[in-house]
Amino acid sequence: MATALPRRAALSAPFVLAGRGAEAQGFPTRPVVWVVPAGPGGITDTGARIAAPKLGALLGQPVVVENRPGAGGIVGTESVARAAPDGHTMLYGSQNTHAVAPAMQPGLRYDPQRDFAPVHGLGASPNLLVTGAARPWRTVLELVEEARRRPDALSYASTGVGTSSHLLAVMLQGAAGIGMTHVPYANPAGALQDVIAGRVDAMFDFPLTSMPHVREGRLRALGLSSGDPVPIAPGVPSLAAAGVPGVELVPWAALFVPARTPPAAVARLEAAAKAALKDPAVREYFEGTGTVLWDDMGAEALGRFLADEIPKARDLVVRSGAARSG
The missing domain is CATH 3.40.190.150 (Bordetella uptake gene, domain 1)
Structure with missing residues (x-):
């Protein structure tokens, strides 16, 4: 679902707090x-x-x-x-x-x-694709190349079937032509901790919860699921800008x-x-x-x-x- 952030969609009528009529x-x-x-x-x-x-x-x-x-x-x-x-x-x-x-x-x-x-x-609220800081890939393309070399060997965490973290990973695999193993979690904090620890290879997560770990060197941010930057994740490119277009869901x-x-x-x-x-x-x-x-x-x-x-x-x-x- 390639959902970009809508830009200032205009109201269909003038703003009148008292209502119309x-x-x-x-x-x-x-x-x-x-x-x-x-x-x-x-x-x-x-x-x-x-x-x-x-x-x-x-x-x-x-x-x-x-x-x-x-x-x-x-x-x-x-x-x-x-x-x-x-x-x-x-x-x-x-x-x-x-x-x-x-x-x-x-x-x-x-x-x-x-x-x-x-x-x-x-x-x-766009998601970030993050991976553990100890993982060898430093860009989305490096992650993709590793997944191509080893089909289904890499894993990704999600906060459940059908959540944005799951659907974005499905989009990433389709856009890049790769296969990864899905590991769903009932506890979002547990999923992120397993990515930090290297038990799971990657995850799409909200910047609010993942960026503190990025700043402290425990996670690496590879790309945003939106074409628009967000102040909470300065310098993080969109996935399209990082080399994998077609992965945009917000x-x-x-x-x-x-x-x-x-x-x-x-x-x-x-x-x-x-x-x-x-x-x-x-x-x-x-x-x-x-x-x-x-x-x-x-x-x-x-x-x-x-x-x-x-x-x-x-x-x-x-x-x-x-x-x-x-």
């Missing part, structure tokens, strides 16, 4: 519940809790973050799909909940386009509400999200995680982006062998 003036009438389909304390939860007070101040009602983890985000996502379509429940959606999971699980009880209305993009996040939410309520939330993403504290947090913010990706642009993402995800999941039957 007199109909928006009564919304919201009570606190807005922001469902985060992940547990407390992680990057997603922390980001939502930093942004929620900013959104609440703009909306004139509190925005309450509610964690509903389970099944890789599916539990919380399903709950929002079934919520009242009045704008008072919104979802912290992601590439996984709206593109990868529907491709992996045909029996999913929600449809990412039919059951949700897009509100605003949040941002995208995990993303966005705001959604249940389908059939009144357009005026969507417009009010869209405008508040746009303003909140420009807040210095919000920007500082997200950019510190390696996220490139989508502070101008409004509802219409997000809808177009999602329509493009879903078939790409389906194709990649099929190629990875991660899809489930049923």
Whole structure:
């Protein structure tokens, strides 16, 4: 799934916080519940809790973050799909909940386009291809050449089947014409530690968790899964620039509400999200995680982006062998 970081996608209408038309003036009438389909304390939860007070101040009602983890985000996502379509429940959606999971699980009880209305993009976080500092290869091409000499002898860790760390490795193997052995982990920290220790040869990981080890000399960063640089990983080239084009997938996040939410309520939330993403504290947090913010990706642009993402995800999941039957 060759997903580049969208560049400043324009809103389809002028920014008006009060919404479009007199109909928006009564919304919201009570606190807005922001469902985060992940547990407390992680990057997603922390980001939502930093942004929620900013959104609440703009909306004139509190925005309450509610964690509903389970099944890789599916539990919380399903709950929002079934919520009242009045704008008072919104979802912290992601590439996984709206593109990868529907491709992996045909029996999913929600449809990412039919059951949700897009509100605003949040941002995208590229992955780093890293290897242990003791490994002999210092570039992506050297890793690729070693894998060609020894088919399936090299291994790569992932944080689970169908995750970005797995799908990116599938893309790398396809683009480079190599084969490597997949070693999935339930514990991301354990996967990274085994790469550091040399028990596994490589891994795609988020810069937030891998760059401290790169700076301390325990890991070597070989390339980014995006064409755009990120400040948290200075000097690290894209995989295309490093010699392996066609490996570009960037995990993303966005705001959604249940389908059939009144357009005026969507417009009010869209405008508040746009303003909140420009807040210095919000920007500082997200950019510190390696996220490139989508502070101008409004509802219409997000809808177009999602329509493009879903078939790409389906194709990649099929190629990875991660899809489930049923």
